[in-house]
Amino acid sequence: MHKKSGLTVILASLLIGCATQPGGLQGESVDLGDSQRVSRLFAYPNNCNVICYRDWTLEQTVEHYLRQSLDRDGYPQASVNVVRHGERILADFKGAPDGYGKPLQQLLDAGDLAYKGASQLNSDGKWQYNWYFFLPLGMALENRKSVELLHFPPDYSLTQAQDYLRSNTTDRWASLLSYNGVPVQQTPAYQTIVDIAPIAAPASAGSTLEGVYSYFNTYQQRMVGELTAGKGDGTLPMVAFGSPVRNWIKQQYGVTLPVLGLGQITSAPGQQTSVLGANHPSYIWYAADPDNNQGSEAKANATGIKVMGQDLSAACWQAGMGQNPGNDPQQTLTSCTQKWQVTDKQQTCELFFITVRNLKPEDAKAQCKAG
Template structure:
């Protein structure tokens, strides 16, 4: 009887271990090569001289780690022209979101191919899917325009850019531990194209080529595995316009809307500035008059307050998805644009103007700036140049 019990326990242990591993067919060498943009960074000499299998392992390892499976191991092998991934240390359900991402990637590739066939693909663009994101344990979703090229060619990390780094820092200022910010930054770019950072204008007109991909991705990532809606932030004018075109509601900066990408799922969406917009708004060259520097400071302060408020909402809703979106937004704007407006000011001068903390405190208490803090919610000064389509 004891021996039988031991065998039963051993069988259960093996079963549990098997349940924690997955084996997944990724597809043909041709399919995997295009979906993982392989080689990521080669111009005769490869910046990282990785094989296709190593490249796939790299991105899948990023995903499992950002999902919280720090001990998970990924191995990718090729057999008879087909690639297979074995992931040890993740639940069997992990196969589903990974398969969904790759299937959506096929739709994106079809759109990119049509774009190129129509003569609209630029030589400096790279096809780039949101690889390495948290696939299962997401806390919130970020809708953005396009990834910068260096995230692919240099970093080989979708979450390594000035844009994502700045927003991660705002999330930490709102109570999210730095190591947890990737779970809040599951990104969908409406153009799956890694391009130079100033290419926003050039990408206008390409979005319709990726409609099937865009809507499929939003359906896939806007809810948890159990079907609960995840909060979403729409960054920048092109993305907020896309929300209106695709789903109907108008989403302005610090305004809320609800979309239903899946029947029965109501996703709260907050409009926000593009994370990089503050550098444009705070640039004195974009203003006229002898007081251009003062105008730029005032505009930058207001954008800083808006950005901190948006990150606050994202942090709160991602931590407690059943919270009331309107109440959280009012609380966040009250915090950063009223109660802690001096702190908002100091953060602007340290992070954007590169002042020391002491210099920032003095600047925010000066006769020039202190009165402006009473009107942090007022419209920013108008720039002489139109804002770039970030």
């Protein structure tokens, strides 16, 4: 009886509000749910196969991802402490703005919908043994600049890195954003990801996962609507990467998006969002493979430079619209394509040879002049 009363006091205190911290920053306790809910939404335990790759407790796991969010929101001085009270898991924030727990709760509520879809997928015998349920944890929760719509996260982002933004895909796109004036430390704010399949899986799983989207429709639509909502200065821009994702946009919103195609979707009632079609960030390695260009290295380089120009233009649009959501989307795109595919085509060429062919800058410059 005494234990139950203590829990009642703890939960009641959550409803009272936030305690003010020095300097106008806030302290806030967020009830994340019971341990069963938190375990499934935070992909716990951590890659355990007899031996755990990271032998963390549930509380340590949750703290890890929430710490990532604080850093990516620009609050490195803030802290979070995750504690267990009975069956409830609480996250105590200090030094974060008042209301910081609201977008976290929105993510977890959407995660419940995703888990329901994944459970149904398993009941229907379509779940595979090497898939992992994985929500986009550790993203910027409050100070987002843009949204990236992708297919599914690679398995190693969960099993090895436990960092949703640690992948070859996201690393490459972060570099493209930096070439377009986004400081490296700020690129995570532009890379708030929604994967239409919240399943960490091997790279080879792409075609199989294309058949499971319908299980996650309510999750997908809620995430797109909530993440693209701005702070009163217009909705955030979104980039749709790869043909499966662009096809999904067509199916869900009736908007056709070729590469560098621009469209508007109704992401929530009364909420219009600008969306740009783009190549998958990893597509360039396929496009620039001589085996996919009649065995010709010259043709492969030409194809790769073309894709590089498209990718730099898309990242340029994302950076420009993210920095100022009030910009005209079409004018921004026109300016970006002019820059990377006409005015600075030499630099586009050099960046291709440096980042894809791994040449030294001086060798890349010579290659582009010769070409």
